[in-house]
Amino acid sequence: MTRTIPLIICLAVTSVLTIIICTFTGPAGFGFVSTAPGAADIVGGIRLPRVLAAFFVGASLAVAGAAMQSLFRNPMADPYILGTSSGGALGASFAIVFLGGVFVPVFAWIGAVGAILIVWSIAGRRGMISVETLLLTGIAVSFFFSALVSFLIAIAGQNVHQIIFWLMGGFWNVSLPDAFLAAGILVPAGALLFFMGRDLNALSLGEETAAHLGIDATRVRWTVLGGSTLLVASAVSIAGSIGFIGLVTPHIVRMLIGPDNRVVIPASILAGGILLVLSDTLARTFFSDLPVGIITAFIGAPFFIWLIHQREIAA
Amino acid sequence: MTGPLSITAENHHAGYGMQEIVKSISCSFSPGTFTGIIGPNGSGKTTLLRAFSRVIPASGILELNGREIHNYTPAELGIALGFVPQDEERPFSYTVLQVVLMARYTRTSRFSSLTPVDYARCHAALEETGIAHLENRSIRALSGGEWQRVLIARALAQETKVLLLDEPTSHLDLTHQSDVLSLMRDLAGSGSTIIGVFHDLNLAALFCDRLIMIRNGQIVADDTPSRVLTPGKIRDVYGADVITSVHPATGRTFLMPLAVTTDRIAPDNTLNVLVISGGGSGTDLLHFLSRKGFSLTAGILATTDNDYLTAKELGIPCIPILPFSQIPAHSLKKLRSLFFRADRIILSMHPVGTGNLPVLLALREADPARIIVHLPEGRDILSYDFAKGVAAAHFQDLCTAGTQCTGSFNGILKLLDTALPKILQSPE
Numbered sequence: 001m002t003r004t005i006p007l008i009i010c011l012a013v014t015s016v017l018t019i020i021i022c023t024f025t026g027p028a029g030f031g032f033v034s035t036a037p038g039a040a041d042i043v044g045g046i047r048l049p050r051v052l053a054a055f056f057v058g059a060s061l062a063v064a065g066a067a068m069q070s071l072f073r074n075p076m077a078d079p080y081i082l083g084t085s086s087g088g089a090l091g092a093s094f095a096i097v098f099l100g101g102v103f104v105p106v107f108a109w110i111g112a113v114g115a116i117l118i119v120w121s122i123a124g125r126r127g128m129i130s131v132e133t134l135l136l137t138g139i140a141v142s143f144f145f146s147a148l149v150s151f152l153i154a155i156a157g158q159n160v161h162q163i164i165f166w167l168m169g170g171f172w173n174v175s176l177p178d179a180f181l182a183a184g185i186l187v188p189a190g191a192l193l194f195f196m197g198r199d200l201n202a203l204s205l206g207e208e209t210a211a212h213l214g215i216d217a218t219r220v221r222w223t224v225l226g227g228s229t230l231l232v233a234s235a236v237s238i239a240g241s242i243g244f245i246g247l248v249t250p251h252i253v254r255m256l257i258g259p260d261n262r263v264v265i266p267a268s269i270l271a272g273g274i275l276l277v278l279s280d281t282l283a284r285t286f287f288s289d290l291p292v293g294i295i296t297a298f299i300g301a302p303f304f305i306w307l308i309h310q311r312e313i314a315a
Numbered sequence: 316m317t318g319p320l321s322i323t324a325e326n327h328h329a330g331y332g333m334q335e336i337v338k339s340i341s342c343s344f345s346p347g348t349f350t351g352i353i354g355p356n357g358s359g360k361t362t363l364l365r366a367f368s369r370v371i372p373a374s375g376i377l378e379l380n381g382r383e384i385h386n387y388t389p390a391e392l393g394i395a396l397g398f399v400p401q402d403e404e405r406p407f408s409y410t411v412l413q414v415v416l417m418a419r420y421t422r423t424s425r426f427s428s429l430t431p432v433d434y435a436r437c438h439a440a441l442e443e444t445g446i447a448h449l450e451n452r453s454i455r456a457l458s459g460g461e462w463q464r465v466l467i468a469r470a471l472a473q474e475t476k477v478l479l480l481d482e483p484t485s486h487l488d489l490t491h492q493s494d495v496l497s498l499m500r501d502l503a504g505s506g507s508t509i510i511g512v513f514h515d516l517n518l519a520a521l522f523c524d525r526l527i528m529i530r531n532g533q534i535v536a537d538d539t540p541s542r543v544l545t546p547g548k549i550r551d552v553y554g555a556d557v558i559t560s561v562h563p564a565t566g567r568t569f570l571m572p573l574a575v576t577t578d579r580i581a582p583d584n585t586l587n588v589l590v591i592s593g594g595g596s597g598t599d600l601l602h603f604l605s606r607k608g609f610s611l612t613a614g615i616l617a618t619t620d621n622d623y624l625t626a627k628e629l630g631i632p633c634i635p636i637l638p639f640s641q642i643p644a645h646s647l648k649k650l651r652s653l654f655f656r657a658d659r660i661i662l663s664m665h666p667v668g669t670g671n672l673p674v675l676l677a678l679r680e681a682d683p684a685r686i687i688v689h690l691p692e693g694r695d696i697l698s699y700d701f702a703k704g705v706a707a708a709h710f711q712d713l714c715t716a717g718t719q720c721t722g723s724f725n726g727i728l729k730l731l732d733t734a735l736p737k738i739l740q741s742p743e
Contacts, residue, residue: 073406198420204407205414208370209400213473214393214421259407 011270056182062272065246079246082138086145087115088236112233169242169293197262244300329366329373351523418472480511589657595621596665668701692722
């Protein structure tokens with residue numbers, strides 16, 4: 001407990017510094033004051049929205065991941081586990097193939113939320129259901145949607161390139177309103193999850209345990225799922241499906257300060273934001289604007305393997 | 316919602332999916348009692364307990380302190396009723412204290428932090444369960460027994476008037492078993508309602524005021540431990556043979572399973588063995604031979620004799636007589652008839668005084684070739700004589716009259732084995 005306040009302050013300061021430094025960093029050079037023509041446009045018009053969007057998207061994914069892991073009592077769960085990413089991918093691919101690429105974010109959002117609604121209506125029909133049923137249903141729906149996405153890729157023709165890039169995730173066309181939209185969802189949903197930190201703690205030991213401790217486990221489950229879905233759907237509609245941030249960030253946070261969700265939730269918000277901003281800055285500065293999903297997975301996958309290895313040693 | 320809480324269940328059904336595990340159970344639990352729920356595996360004990368705590372759907376009436384339990388909000392129920400599960404998943408490395416503090420979540424608003432009172436109560440619970448030194452340990456690093464005590468500490472910290480325990484001592488060692496159950500009995504003594512599921516019937520009998528025995532989801536017996544734990548009921552419900560007795564030190568009923576398995580097979584049963592013993596000399600021998608599957612009979616035994624109790628427990632017929640009395644003539648006559656029916660007679664050396672001397676005299680009339688004398692190794696015949704040398708003389712005569720003598724149980728077994736083929740080959 002003694003380490004939590006300094007850690008949160010440290011993360012908050014780092015977040016602000018990261019946002020500032022990365023806003024002034026890019027392939028066009030670094031500088032707080034640039035005299036080059038168009039410098040103001042690059043910093044204010046391109047980099048700032050992109051850095052802010054990356055921060056809010058990373059934060060959204062990380063906090064949703066932290067909540068999902070507690071809910072499913074599985075540190076290996078990720079925020080896409082119930083099919084949000086494949087649903088979003090289906091929506092986006094649909095818009096790209098049939099609507100010539102307009103309203104991609106809107107369709108991605110509809111796809112992401114729609115996937116969860118389908119999972120809920122299948123798994124949640126019988127009132128009280130087990131988390132395992134929910135998880136399995138999510139995985140099944142996810143595969144089904146992935147199949148549809150593959151089908152769309154197969155018939156997409158010249159649009160294949162666009163779909164593939166969307167699937168890998170990136171921040172090429174973000175605008176300031178996108179960033180504000182992400183923030184608009186993150187603030188209330190993040191606060192909701194933060195205030196459910198205790199419930200998540202109890203729930204992470206089992207739904208029956210939570211119930212015995214006086215927590216309305218069913219209500220908490222649906223609230224957390226609802227909040228996480230909105231967070232992930234907004235992230236997916238803005239940046240496509242960026243992997244590993246939502247899975248790995250909560251892990252790093254737990255390693256630093258333990259599993260108490262009242263700390264893990266705010267710390268994940270900040271750490272997720274920082275990680276994605278850094279990854280995106282790397283992508284656009286040194287890798288000629290590769291999809292950021294490649295960078296996160298490229299760094300995230302080896303890290304994840306190392307993490308599994310550590311668990312083996314600890315067990 | 317003040318005062319002690321009581322639970323009442325009427326026509327209570329519960330189960331999982333289509334499967335009904337608990338069928339039409341009616342019972343009530345009053346404050347200040349420690350009730351044990353017992354029954355064989357799969358009889359519905361845990362299901363009943365989980366139905367009480369509302370985590371599995373149930374039908375029928377279930378009232379907590381006069382109020383239908385389904386009308387409680389989850390938070391109200393969390394303050395009224397605590398539950399200790401058998402085990403719990405440990406996917407994250409919470410510290411012991413963090414887990415115990417979860418008991419206090421319902422008592423403070425989610426927008427404020429836990430108070431010093433909450434911390435004090437949790438520390439007290441850790442002390443009571445003897446795990447204060449593990450406070451900052453990760454729960455993933457605990458042994459099964461330590462983890463079980465954390466779960467108990469958490470339920471204590473919840474400060475509920477009703478506590479449901481699902482085999483609360485299944486992972487605990489001897490000391491901690493009795494520590495935890497003593498704690499529960501003290502809680503009951505101070506007005507709590509404690510209901511526990513037990514596998515260990517002796518622990519249940521030792522600590523509970525009342526036992527409810529269930530089979531196939533229905534109550535078979537509901538009474539004090541001494542009335543529920545009878546060999547008859549246990550054979551009915553568990554299908555096991557036990558002997559029960561009152562423990563001299565605790566005054567509580569205790570029971571011991573009887574070895575019903577035989578390590579030898581059926582044909583051996585055909586050998587009829589009569590064991591003449593006394594003063595507890597035959598207790599071990601009777602158990603030994605009974606396990607080996609012989610068809611046993613015991614001789615004349617006083618009803619206070621340990622051998623008599625053993626014979627009774629094992630269902631071995633004998634000729635009982637009153638203690639400290641002369642052996643009646645009809646008993647001796649009966650004994651003589653037993654001599655002729657027995658394939659082998661084992662004389663287990665025992666103290667002989669003037670009272671039981673007639674048995675020895677009668678034995679002189681039997682065929683010496685069928686008598687096996689068991690004189691434990693290192694013992695002297697004289698040490699069994701309480702009849703001024705008369706008994707010793709008779710013992711000596713028996714040994715030289717063509718009987719077989721041995722000093723060990725295995726020796727007896729060997730002698731019986733050599734007798735076996737002859738018996739089987741004989742036309743009768």
